[in-house]
Amino acid sequence: MSDPNLETLASPGAGRGNADVAVELAWKMARLHGTPAYVYCATALEDRSRELLGVLPRSAAPRLLYSFKANPLPSLTAELRSAGCEADLTSPGELAAARAAGFDLSRALYGGPGKGVEEYDAAIAGGVRHFSIESRTDLRRLSSAAADRACQVKVLLRINPHAAPKAKLAMSGVASQFGFEEDELRSQGPEILREAGEQVDIVGFHLYWGTQIGEVEALLASFEKTVEIADELTTILGMDLQILNLGGGFAWPYAHAGAAADLAALRDGLERLHAGAGPSRQAQWWFESGRYLAGSSGTLVARVMELKRSKEDRWFLILDTGIHHLGGMAGLGRIPRFSIDLLPQRVVSVGNRITVDVVGPLCTPLDCLAKKLEIPTLEPGDLVAIPNVGAYGATASVVAFLSRPAPVEILHRGGEVIAVHHLRTGHEPLS
Ligand SMILES: Cc1ncc(COP(=O)(O)O)c(C=O)c1O
Incomplete structure (x- = not known):
């Protein structure tokens, strides 16, 4: 679990499910496998599937299809299959992921x-x-x-x-x-x-x-x-x-x-x-x-690389993750800009807060995850978590931009690792 001499913040408004526990486990996983890390909780996938299946009208012989576009990670989708979902597919890559996850493709929709x-x-x-x-x-x-x-x-x-x-x-x-x-x-x-x-x-x-x-x-x-x-x-x-x-x-x-x-x-x-x-x-x-089933399962854990001042009064929190891992299309102005909640693992000094733009390591001012976010003062090396990013995370981002490494992606149940992956990037020779 987390370092005992660090004070951990509970996630604000955690709501249904056990989001605090999920974030605790995300710290643990990131410590084992490094950052940036997408940490997915299998229990959340089961909970959301049960909830959604539970409201569908029984008299209509309902089927619930998981939209792979939200997150095609084979181990994650395999959990949704076990929980009773079928596959909603839109590409050869999603088809391959569904096959790898053991879906019955004759019941899938393409x-x-x-x-x-x-x-x-x-x-x-x-x-x-x-x-x-x-x-x-x-x-x-x-x-x-x-x-x-x-x-x-x-x-x-x-x-x-x-x-x-x-x-x-x-x-x-x-x-x-x-x-x-x-x-x-x-x-x-x-x-x-x-x-x-x-x-x-x-x-x-x-x-x-x-x-x-x-x-x-x-x-x-x-x-x-x-x-x-x-x-x-x-x-x-x-x-x-x-x-x-x-x-x-x-x-x-x-x-x-x-x-x-x-x-x-x-x-x-x-x-x-x-x-x-x-x-x-x-x-x-x-x-x-897609998002209801997978969103809550994922937490992106990142590391603070620098807290940097610019001009008189602007502060930038530079993370080891950015729009190449999360919300890249928003960063590039393709869809409306979004913002994030940032959950610090450690409060350096309670009450000592600062307003920052949260940015990543890409060489472009577009690499911005949030503007004017008030956070506790953090230091290089501190871990931070972005909750509810199990859907439309890594594969909905511009992962190949600037050729930086893809994040590690870890699926666990109750802290027991089920699978660890990362997206392949870079060019392969065709001849
Ligand atoms: C046809 C279709 N089905 C399902 C989805 C999944 O949507 P959501 O992730 O919001 O559930 C989308 C998302 O764009 C879609 O276009």
């Missing part, structure tokens, strides 16, 4: 825009049988790959709805590269079904409204809208609806301490929705989650 015949061919050869299809071009390519392999596959048509549900959602019903336009399906649905080809059974719909939907009411409103659209389209297309993928968007704090709202109230709402549904009632209901 989707995302811009896929070629070769990619579909490889997925079919790899055992995938369910595809979420985003356009007519996509459908033709899958049909061609399935025909070449003489393999029957099932397709969910992804819908880009034309209007958002009444509840306030940040993203939905907007122009995007994702899915068939709802109106296109209404007007040309039967034609699309005919185009599918002999080897392709169109069995369902897929609708993903967006991420970080924090309120139970907003989640329910989005699911209600999905069922309404699916009911109508099933009738228009004259389909035998077997699978309705309602997506998710289940929230979890990112890089901040705390926990998501309790989802227990969702259970009754979803059961009611299922009981009152039209044709969607016959279908299996599938749900997807």
Whole structure:
């Protein structure tokens, strides 16, 4: 455990689960394996899976798919598989990770825009049988790959709805590269079904409204809208609806301490929705989650390299981690800048606080994890932890930028190491 002569801060607002214990164990793991380290707690993965599976409507024979884009680490995903999740995949790399983690690929869903015949061919050869299809071009390519392999596959048509549900959602019903336009399906649905080809059974719909939907009411409103659209389209297309993928968007704090709202109230709402549904009632209901399932499991432990003053009154806390390990796309201005909670292991002097920009070792001012964060005064060598980064951490960052080493990634249960990895970076010669 932690050094006995150091004072350890409890994580603020730790909330559901045992976040304080998780951070304690993260210090221990980082001491064993060095920093920067992503430390993942298997118990948190089990807890979140149980919670989410527990609110899905039993009468709808639900499936919970883990979105590998959140974190494809094979040992971590294997824990989610053992906890009852299936795989939501979007790339050959995720497919390889799911195979390595022992997922039954015939129960996985493979989707995302811009896929070629070769990619579909490889997925079919790899055992995938369910595809979420985003356009007519996509459908033709899958049909061609399935025909070449003489393999029957099932397709969910992804819908880009034309209007958002009444509840306030940040993203939905907007122009995007994702899915068939709802109106296109209404007007040309039967034609699309005919185009599918002999080897392709169109069995369902897929609708993903967006991420970080924090309120139970907003989640329910989005699911209600999905069922309404699916009911109508099933009738228009004259389909035998077997699978309705309602997506998710289940929230979890990112890089901040705390926990998501309790989802227990969702259970009754979803059961009611299922009981009152039209044709969607016959279908299996599938749900997807990345951040809710994986977010809470991960803590990024870093080391303070320097506390540096610039000009009169600006202070920079320089860590051995930065945007190449966490939130890189935010650092590069690709998505809105985010901030972090920083949990110091040691309080050098209680009450002696300082306001800093938290930065990393990259040679660019973009390498900034937080601005104007008030922290206790720290010294080089001190450890700090960033909580709730099990999803959209290392693989969602610009790991190859400046060719610095990838962080070590450690999965443990109760302090017993299950697996240690790190992402490969650098160039391999092709000839
Ligand atoms: C289609 C789809 N499904 C699932 C997810 C996972 O979302 P989250 O990690 O918020 O659960 C995403 C995220 O972008 C997505 O685009």
